Amino acid sequence: MTEIPILTLLIVIPAVFAGLIGLMSAESRESIRAVALVGTLVTFGASLAILPGFAVGEPGFQLVESAPWIPAWGVTYLVGVDGVSLLLVLLTTFIMPLVVLAAWDHEAGAKGFFASLLGLQAAMVGVFVALDLILFYVFFEVMLVPMYALIGIWGGANRRYAAVKFFLYTLVGGLLMLVAILYLYFAAGAQSFAYEAILGVELSTTEQTWLFLAFFAAFAIKVPLFPVHTWLPDAHTEAPTVGSVILAAVLLKIGGYGFLRFSLPYFPEASTTLAPPILVLAIVGILYGALVAMMQSDIKKLVAYSSVAHLGFVVLGIFALDVTASAGAVVQMVNHGITTGALFLLIGFMYDRTHSRVIADYSGLMKATPVFGGLFLVTAMSSVALPGLNGFVGEFPILLGTFQTYPWAAIAAVFGVILAALYLLWAYQRMFHGPIEGRAEGMTDLNAREIGVMAPLVILMVAIGLYPQPLYERVTPTVEAIVIGVEEAGVATEEPGDLSVEAAAEEDSQ
């Protein structure tokens, strides 16, 4: 244990700030948002303090903190990070100040709104650092409440339908996972709910399959994977801008994270046997999501469907069971968070001005609002995985790695690359090119605050695109250990893979 429990602080700080906002007067909107900004900035600063203490090249958990919680039930407060969760924690803490700044002019119920954001942040960090399954489940479910509120209270016209749909879907998946977790402890004989304790549980093939499917349900819905994706377009369209940003940037990542953290290590045999059909679903998501995106008349819905396609690549990389592909998938989760988050922010800035998301309502934005147009183009290019920007350094390793284990899957998925260019550039052309018409007339360009929100995102797009090593050197050892674990379990099924030893040896040899 380190002297300062950084990870716990990352959960506590936003929670405390959320409480602080709760104590403030609902009238003092300006102080509320200032407190929210300070809270998210302090959390981000604190999260950076993880980096010096995090040993690059170590596959296992670091900065582990534990405290007894419910010993009688084998439940512990146990948190820690490995390469995968590290990146997702940083993504979360990085995106939140930008989200607050983007919502700077938010008025309706500012107190509840900003408190929800901070509460949500605490839960999101908790999900990524929890190393006890009950703790994980608690954060997983707690997260639903503020998100439900964000969509249901501050959303668009059809917000209730969207909020309930979001809630129901996630709840159903979560409950299945809870049943599986309880089974692991009570029936399969795990010593405790601690992550590593469950790793040691021996399971029959049938048990593995059923438990795998229960976990899979929870995470596939989160990702979301075809055909359980339809909650996402509704949730995205109805959510307020910041809700969409958080949803895209962080919440969807919990699916991919769950696959890597639980599905593959706990159920290696089932993961291997069920990988091909899952890859098929991922490919369907990539191609189908892109084709459906193309036909959307609402730009926000278009981006929502593009998420289905992008996350399809992530699932593809994870279940390709190849180190390069899976590491690419983790980096792609970060990239998607940055890029799609940026797209939702931009759409939000536009909507604030004109109150329309209908593509046909716009023409000539590039001329009317060149800064907005330029930033949108850069972000769109990042989204279509143009080399030199971040999307490519995630997508290419995914495809290259997948080709090594499942060539057919990689070849099918590559066609998503054409489709991505089609739907985004087509929408771009309709809205940004041509003479200034419709709602583009008189639209003002981005202001300094909005440019300030976008700047860190665009800088990251370029920086990661040119030099992604800081991400890969932290992610790859962890992913390598996971993939090797799955492979070894395939060779000797009676001996579930040990994560730490081989992986460390593998690292030494590099």
Next chain:
Amino acid sequence: MTTTIATYTGVYGMPEAGSAIDLAWLIPVVPAVSAAVLLLIGKRLGRYAAHVAILAIGFSAVASTIAFTELLALPEEARSVISPVATWLEVGDFEVAWSILIDPLAAVMLLLVTWVGLLIHVYSIGYMEGDERYSRFFAYLNLFAASMLVLVLGDSFLTLFVGWELVGLSSYLLIGFWFEKRAYATAAKKAFVVNRIGDVGFMIAMFLVFSATGSLAFAEVLPMAPEIASGTAVAIGLLLLVAAAGKSAQIPLFVWLPDAMAGPTPVSALIHAATMVTAGVYLVARVSPIYATVPGVGLTVAWIGVATALLAALIACTQNDIKKILAYSTVSQLGYMFIGVGLGAQVAGVFHLLTHGFFKALLFLAAGSVMHAMADETNPWKMGGLRKVMPITFATSLLGWLAIAGLPPFSGFFSKEEILVAALDPPGAQGIWVIGTIVAGLTAFYMSRWFFLIFLGPKRYEQELPGVHPHESPPSMTLPLVLLAVGSAAGGLLNATPASLLRFWDPETSFLSSFLAPSVVPYYGDTPFIPHVPAVAIVTAVAVAGVAAAWALYLREGVDHVALRERLGGFYQLSYQRFYVDELYEATLERGGRGLANAFTTFDRVVVDGAVNGIGRGVAGLATVGRRVQTGYVRSYALAVAAGTVLLAAIFLGGLLNGQG
């Protein structure tokens, strides 16, 4: 018989510290930085934006020249130099670095791209004067140049691909520069998307290369080429052909290029003459060690090339737009280059790439100069007789015309002949020679038509375009014309000597052949089915016939070309309507794709989502759906949320109590 002459050594060295080759990473980086600066603060620089951009590309041109001379000073076997710059991607077994490869092939490309690029930058000062996005145009030009330089200097398939894609982006920006016009924006998108189709081939080819060799670096992959299983090598060769066909506008992916004339004319000169479109040819030449192992695939490349050359030349004969004629001419000439690199005569292909870079850049810029003088008119039938009013444009165009028509002793003659001579030998290539010879005649014909209608004959513009008073362009525009005219006229000297006229690619006597030898693996033979000299004579005679035909039709009084058009009827229409290729794609691919997308969208809403909503309703027992009920529905879930929260709170509480007890 096909023989392989193994001059490719597969040896790659490191640069001397501090040499120009060592610092070659600056060649693409300087224009890239300049582009970024101009995008951010260009507006404030006003006219000086052009100067910044020109300085940047000028730097690259000078640096490239120094690097070239350094390379020349090295012993022949040490002329493939890799300078590592930084790590890029290291993921598991997969590693790719930001490294630069300078070898003879890269060096000649560098010179072409930077110097022709520089001239086009200079030309744009005058051409783009008064444009409201003046500084952005120069930013895009710089970005384009930087992208192309990354493509040329990349030491691996993947770094080449980075440049490849960035070229796609910058051409998108440049073609759509005047995006207010919807047609232009559509053309830009079309170029990007069609190129992406080719990119799929490139990407799958890289997957295969990596599977076969465990690397994507040229220095590791190319020496291993003979060890790649032939089935894999065939697949790689064909997939890279798809990629090259996209960038270099070959059948079936050439449709983007003619539309891309929407961009400002300097863009056409840059993209469609000297740079972007040559990338496919460069790629095939770069990986020639792979093609050398499977000559059948090379033959496919050559057949695609000659088919494209013929199709595009036939279309060019009837178009009535001076830029479109040049566009189809470019497609056709690229076909020639594909014949060269496909048949193992990479030097001939690259030679034609260089001479074409000169004369086609010249012709495009000359067309721009004419348009500048004629209020942006592009119909040659409204021109005529510009010889006297635009003497410099006329004189330089004359040289460009002679060069592209393939008349000796101008540059195009030598490079085109070299390519066609290469088709004399390999089994299965004789047809390529015959068709290629016909295309030579067609080329001479349509380019003569272009030249005669613009510059000679009566001054039709006096009636057709009242109020237009053509004038010669400013020096910033004519100077590049003059310099390119010198290249067009004398470019043949790069690889032509008296000896090589009789027997081509004589590595002993011709510069380009000996210089490029370490970069490429030629696989031509030496038993031509017609001796070289008569073959060259035949092609030249056909070209002269083409010029004569154009003269008879368009200059000499008395022959009625309108009547001829009527008599040709269907054939004329087929050519004039560009063989309906665009219409065919529109009817099949576009409509099919849109239909599929529509079907999926409906499916998503009705079936996938419908099922979910149905289940939702069923579970909740809400047979009657009404506003009130729906509100209740929401409330009940709000209640569920509350209940869940209470439950969680209970667990927390239990934990606390337990902890204390």
